Structures are given as C-alpha cells and as structure tokens.
Amino acid sequence: MPASLGPPTGSPGLFTNVPASFPARSVPICTGVQPFHFLRREVSVTTRRRLFEFIRPERGLSFNDIVIILVIGVLVYVGARLALRAPAMVQGPTISLEPAVLPWYALRSVIRMLAAYLLSLVFSLVYGYIAAYNRRAERFMMPVLDVLQSVPILSFLPVVLLSLSAVLPERIATELASIVLIFTSQAWNMTFNWYQSLTTIPNELREASAIFRFNGWVRLKTLEFPFGAIGLIWNSMMSWAGGWFFLMAAEIFTVGQRDFRLPGLGAYLQEAANQGNVTAILWGIGTLVLVIVLLDQLVWRPLLVWADKFKLETVESDFPPRSWFYDLLQNSRLWKWWGAHVWAPFQEKLDEWMVRVWPAEQAPAPGRRTRPWLGYILAGIFGAALVYGVFRAGEMLLMVPGQQWGEIGLGVLATLLRVAISLIIALAWTLPVGVAIGTSPAVANLVQPIVQIVASVPATALFPVFLLFLTRIFGGLNVASVFLMLMGTQWYVLFNVIAGASAIPQDLKYTSALLQLSRWERWRLLILPALFPYLITGAITASGGAWNASIVAEHVEFAGRTLSTTGIGALIARATAAGDYPLLLAATLSMIVTVVLINRVLWHRLYQVAQERFRME
C-alpha cells in the first residue's frame, strides 16, 4: 500500500494518511512493493509556495489549528451531551461461529466498507475541487484537513457510538457509527491527493484546455481526472486498508454493559477469541485474507493497470504493472462487446450532451461582486455558536475533578511511553531486515509477497487472537499492549526502510565499497542518511497508528474478563463503560491535543529536515 500525497502531518490512521510527503510528489514514499514512479512528478515552485502558505511547520500550533481544535472540542462535547441519553445497556446481536455464515458476514463487512468508501470518494472529489479552484476557500479548507488527518480517529469511536445510539435505534446507530468512523479514516488522504493533483497540473496543459475552450466536463474528463487517476487509485487502496483496521474495531467495541457489535468479520473474530475457538479463529482470518486478496486481484490491480496510461512520463516505463484479471477482461468477447456497443456510445452521448448544456467558461462578467456581508453574517453565526459551544464544553470540563486530570496526565504519559517503545522496537528490527531486503533484489522478490499478505491483515482483527497468547506469556496488559501497538505499526516502518534501501543509488554503493569504508562508516555515511526521509515517513505513520491502537489495546474485555492498564486509551474506554461523560470529553480532547502537538512540534520539523537535507536528487 502506497503513499498518500498529502502534505505532512503525522497521521492517525494506521494504514491511512500515510503521511505526508511534502513537497508531496518529490519523494517517493513506499509503503508497499511497488516502486512509485508516479510520485516523482516535480512540484512546481509555485505549488510548493502555495502549500507553504497555509502549512507552516516551523510553528507550533497556529491560530487556525486552535480554532479547529476548538471546533472539534465542541463537536466532541455535543457528542458527549447526546451520549447522556444513551441506553445504559446495549445488547449486541448473537454472533454465530459456523463457518457457513462467513460469506454472509464478509459481504456485510464489505458493504459497510463500500458505503464509507463511496462517501469518502464523493467528499474528496468535491472538497478537493473547491479547495483547488477557490483561493479564499482554500485558505481555510486545507488547514482544516491538515488537523483532521492528524487526529486519532479511534478516540472518537466511543463518543460517536454513544451519541448515535442515543438518537437512533441501536442497530442503525452501530452501522452508521462504523461507516462514519471508516469515512473519517478514508477521506483525508484521498482529498489531499486529489487537491494536490489539481494544483500540480502542468500549466501548458491547462492553457491548452483553455485555448481549445474545454468546458468543465471535457476538462474533468480529458485533463483533471486522468492526471489525478493514479494517485487517486493508490490512495483508495490505502484508504481501504485503513478502513479494514477501523471496521474491525468498530464491529467489536465492547465496554461494560454496552456491547456494540455488528455481524461481520470483525465481530466473528472477536467472538471466536472470546470462546477460545481456534478453528473458528483460523476460519475467520482465512476469510479476511481471502477477501482482501480478492479485492486486490479483482479490483485494484486491474484498475492500476488501466490507469498506467495516465502516467505523465514521456517514455515507456520498464516495469508496467500487470494483472491477469485485466488481461482476461481485455480478451473476453463480452467485455469487448460491452465496450463497443454500450459504453462507447453512452460516453459519446454523454459528452455531446454535456458540451451542449455546459458552455465553456467565459471571462467573469465585469462588475460582478461577491457579497461580503453574507460571509460576515455566516462567520458571525459560526463564531457565536463556537463561543457558546466552547463555554458549555468548558463547563463540562470543569466538572472533571483535579484528581481525574492527574489521571489523564498520567495516562497520556503512559501511552506516550508505549508509543515510543513500540516505535523503537519497530525501528530496531526493521532497520537491519529492511536494508537486507531492500539491497538485495533476490531476497526482496522472495520475501515481499509474504510480508505484504501478513501486513494486509488489519491489526485490530488479530487483537483478540494475540491477547489469548500474549496475556499468558507476559502476564499483564501493560506489556502486551505495547506489542499490540507494534503489530499494527511495524509494517509501515519496514516498507519504508525497504523502499529507502532499494533507492540508494548504485554509484554511491560502489563508491563506499571502493573507499573501503567499514561497516559502521557505511551505515553512518550512506545508509542512515539515505534512509532518513523514509524512516521519518514510516515513523510518522507508525506513531499515528500506535495512538489509534491504544484505544483498543489498553482496555480489553474478552472471555468474560476485563483487562485494563494505565493509559489514555484505557481511560477513554473506562469512561465510556462507566458513562462518565465529562471524563470522556476531557480524555478524548487531551489525546487529540497531545497528538496534534506532537505532530506539529516533532514530526513536521523532522519531515522538513528530511525533505531539505536528505533528499536524493
């Protein structure tokens, strides 16, 4: 799974929001097997400048950030208020462990994913389009997106679940909560990418479409969509991977008397682990892997092969993507017939109609002015609502006793420590292994497919299974939760190290051999500096994923037992179980602010350094 082309931020989503390449297209960030040639389109100076305008990594929190965090705070508060009326006990549906139900469960999971994905796609296309073409909107839309994508999404899950179940029937509320959650994990990276495609379209192609008087439709079809297609597909793949992670968590969220669960693969695995049914666990994981592999083979690969023609490169690439399914379709009569007799005529008619009803843009009529007062009124209403919301949220926060604030602080620290440890462990083993794989094509070819399949299983699906073993070995969740975080995050570091190692130029490797550098010198002078941008990218994603995972890793209920440890994730889960809404609000907000701050202060800066000093050009 590849890179997001979004500006840098730390990223919450485990598989999503793979961060933040900045300036996005100039550094190939590789989180999958593919070398991402398409990422190397140069970003024009103006675009770079344009991005810098609203994202200033050198500052801590900007005014914009604070407003956005306040808005998020108010939203969480509204959720918590609504949650007051949530039913105290929620009974989930019975989950059957019969292998025969698996196709049905798998289908339901996929439909949830599909619904959320379509929502994300529409959102991305519209949001990105507006931000790219309306400079005034852009000034506030992009910072909003930037903060949103660094917020740990899973921390919202309890609030979203509780508030929705207060206003909607339970089943619908849980379904909707899962879709909302998946949406929030999928939309941002796609939006960033689409926005970025739109703003990096070469000027000459824009001018050509203007001089030949393309209308909006012809321009979208001939220029904007083809230009953005490859990035959009890769980011969709990533979004799906991220979506699985959150779907698994959303299907099996259980705290205290509240058992939110949805019939689906995630719930199946949870139930199987609960009952200690190893056969069922294997069936469940097998089905999940099968579904993921099938989607990859039947949907994403063929799409990638199809989109290969949209590459901007002016020469043929050496390793075009391949797909047996695409070849099969291309050679099938039915497909050809469909293309020639249905699809092509339909397109022709559609284009004709679009050109007729939608004239090419004329110059804006002189003297037309926008009504600024409308904007002021809206801003006023928004501001007033915000102030009121902040006030009420503040009131609720005041209800949190000082001792609980102490707990929150301790929890944040404990989780921070776990995130750091899991990151260090991930770096420690992936560095040597990744370099070994990345520098030797033979090993790479052998290992990569295996690693990819292993990594494609969302960590949240395996949590219950691993708990079965981990708690026995280490005795406490305190240590086990670090491993749970590690499980989801290490792959990103590994993929990036592999990508970085395989991108080290051959001539530099020869030079260091000719100079007879010692092993240590070689690492210090060549390998580590060359890997640095990739390590940072991997670490940003990994830490984002670890924060998210803390919600489900630090507080676990299974097989009738409740395991909990000190940590902010555990605190959020406990507050949900106990119905302590002020604490829920305070803990969720603290986590969001911490993560956003760490992103701004630490990761943005490191990213900056990586981009400026350690880029191979």
Added chain:
Amino acid sequence: MAKDHAIVELQHVYQMYGRGERRFTAVQDVNLTVREGEFVVLLGPSGCGKSTLLRIITGLQSPSEGTVLYRGEPLRGVNPHATIVFQTFALFPWLTVLENVEVALKAKGVPAKLRVARALDWIDVVGLDGFEMAYPRELSGGMRQKVGFARAMAVEPELLCLDEPFSALDVLSAESLRGELLELWVGGKIPTKAILMVTHNIDEAVYLADRIVVMEKNPGRIVNELQIGLPHPRQRKSPEYLRIVDQVYALLVGQTQPEAIELGSAPGEPGRTRSLPAIRIGDLAGLLEHVAESAKPAHDVYVLKDELGVDDDYLFRLIDAAEMLGFGTVSQGDFIITPLGETFAAASILARKEIFATRISRIPIFRWLMGLLKAAEGNELEREVILRALELEFPPEEAERQLDIIIEWGRYAELLSYDDDREVIFLERAPAVKTAA
C-alpha cells in the same frame, strides 16, 4: 471589415504584477496590430514579456491596462478565433494522436463522424498518417509538434499563435518543420488568416516573418519593427538575408553604454538596479578565449552564435556579462574584446579569480551587498534579509534568481560564501584569520 483588415489590435497594453512598493511592470505600453495575411514575429530576449503578450492576445490572460481588439471588437475571455501551438507541445499524454486532435473538435461540439474525418484529414496534412493510434510518448519531438499543429489547425483558427514552437526540438526537426509550416502558409493550404509567432531565435524570425517586432526587457516593451520584404523561400546565404540578420542582431545586442549606465545603481539608490545575467562563468571564459584566439578585432555577433553553437538568448547574456565586467564592448552588431578581456582569457585559474573579484567589486549591487555584510554582526546575513531587500528592486522570482547569481559570482571570486544549511551569506574570511581561528 475593420480598418485595413486588422485582425488583432493592442492599444496601450500594460501588464503589472504585485502591488505597492513591490509592483513591477512586465509589459509596458504595447501597441501592436496584426493584419490579415501577415506572418508577424515577436522577437526578444527571455523575460521581455513576449509570451505574456501572446496570452493577452489569445485572451488566456487579461491585461492590467489597455484594450485588446479583435476585428474591432473588445476581446472578452478566451478568443474563440485564435489558437496556440505550444513550445512544450501540451499534448495530453493519455490520448492517442487521433484523440488529441479530436478532443479540440469535441469541445466545440462537432459530432463524432465529422470530427474523426476532420481530425484524420489534418493528421494527413502534417504527414502523420499511420501514427493515428500512437501515444505521444511513442513519438519524437518533431512528430509531437506536428500533432500540436494538426490540433491547432483542426479548429480552423483565423489567428494562429505560435509560442516558440521549434525551440524544444533538435536542430534538424526544427528546420524541416519550419519548411513545412511555410509551405502550408505560403501555399494557402490552411484557412488561417494571420500567424503570430514568439521566438528568441533571430535566424528563425528572419527566415519566416513578414514583419519582426523587436522587444526588450526591464520593462518588456516594443523597441523596433522591421519589415522583411524577401520572397519565400529565403536564401540564407544571400547577402540581403545576411544583412537583415546582422541588422537584427545589432538591434538586439545594443551598444555598450558608458559605465555608469552599464552598471546601473545599487538597490535602494535612485535609478535602476541592473540585473546580473544568468550565465555560467566558465562559458564566459570560453567566449573570451574563442574571441581572443582569432586575430580579427571585431566579431559579428551572428557569426559568433554559429561558431559557439549557443542559442541567441544565452549569447546575449554572455555578451551582457562581458560588457558589465569590462571584458568586451559591442558596437553595431560587432563584439570587440578589450585588453582586460584578453588578459582574463590568457590568465591562470587563480589569476582569473582575482581579475573577476576586482571587476565585480565595481558592480553596484555587489558593492551594496559587501557593504551590508561588513556592517553586519559577524559579517554575515540571512539569505531571507537580502532577498527581501532585492524584492524591492525585482519581482519575487527574479529576486531569487539574482541572489543565486550574486552568490555564485561571489563564490567564484572568493569574496563571499554561503552556508546552505543555515541559509546565511557571509564574507569570505582572509586565510590569515582562518588559521588564527
């Protein structure tokens, strides 16, 4: 029809960028008429605003001031009767040759059958039949530009605008494409009523144009017009042809001015700050060596161009640098090396650096910077600070370019140094100080 069949008329056109203190004029008071049946060439160095004019004429950009008339009517929005052939072809890489030509017609709402027939016709005319289904990446540069021409012609424009259409091509393809364009145009095989081309290649302009409009930069403006009466096809070796070429070179390369004007003033002082030409110092040495080796006292600039195999634009910049540094002078299209220039050409690497250092110390912009650095604490200044000051004299991108040139020249002369990590410019310390520290 409008007066004497004018197709496009520009009246007092200005293009300005930025605002307040940082307002710069890219195009100043341009008046230009293109008449029916004319092949007009806008000729000038890069940065003279000729491409901007082309965009104003086609309506891609509207001027800050002034009027654009098309057939006597004020132009609003993109001109539907004009089209552009782009320097970088601007083909859609994901569309085949046929689709690239077709899409221009599709946008006009031409129905499918007619569209394909017309597109195929034009592909035929430019000589690309057999390549209809090829993608641009499979074609050579010259063939790609043919697609560009076919696409432009397919919409049957009255006014065909060419934005340096041959400059991205290799010499041979450019030459054959020029010939083919002339054949279509002179032979009346295209419905186009007038052609307006932008270029900085003087020979190309003289070879193709009925009229050459010469432009200068800082600010971009028209300085001269030249009617070329020679019949097509033109003989490049003929004395008349060479005379015109020499004349155009003389116009563009100008005359060496008294030093005060040649060097300009320092930033912040009254008067114009001269911009430094973007050249590689090694190339300047190459030019001087070449000139010093031959016994002739004066060199026709157009001959130099052929001998050195550089493009006109770059040659002018080299000559400009030579004039600023006192290594050469220009008079009536001839370049004459000075004794100092000869000394420089003959000198060793270190001696060259010394000569270069004394010469650039006379350039006001350097004097100004050295003064700032001497006064600054630790003899160093942040790049950003100097850039801000330069932005009062030059547009933002030009300011950045100027600073890069200053740093490069300063480094070569070992007068100043630049730390890229800290983004700080500092005075090169004398070796004695270095060892002491």
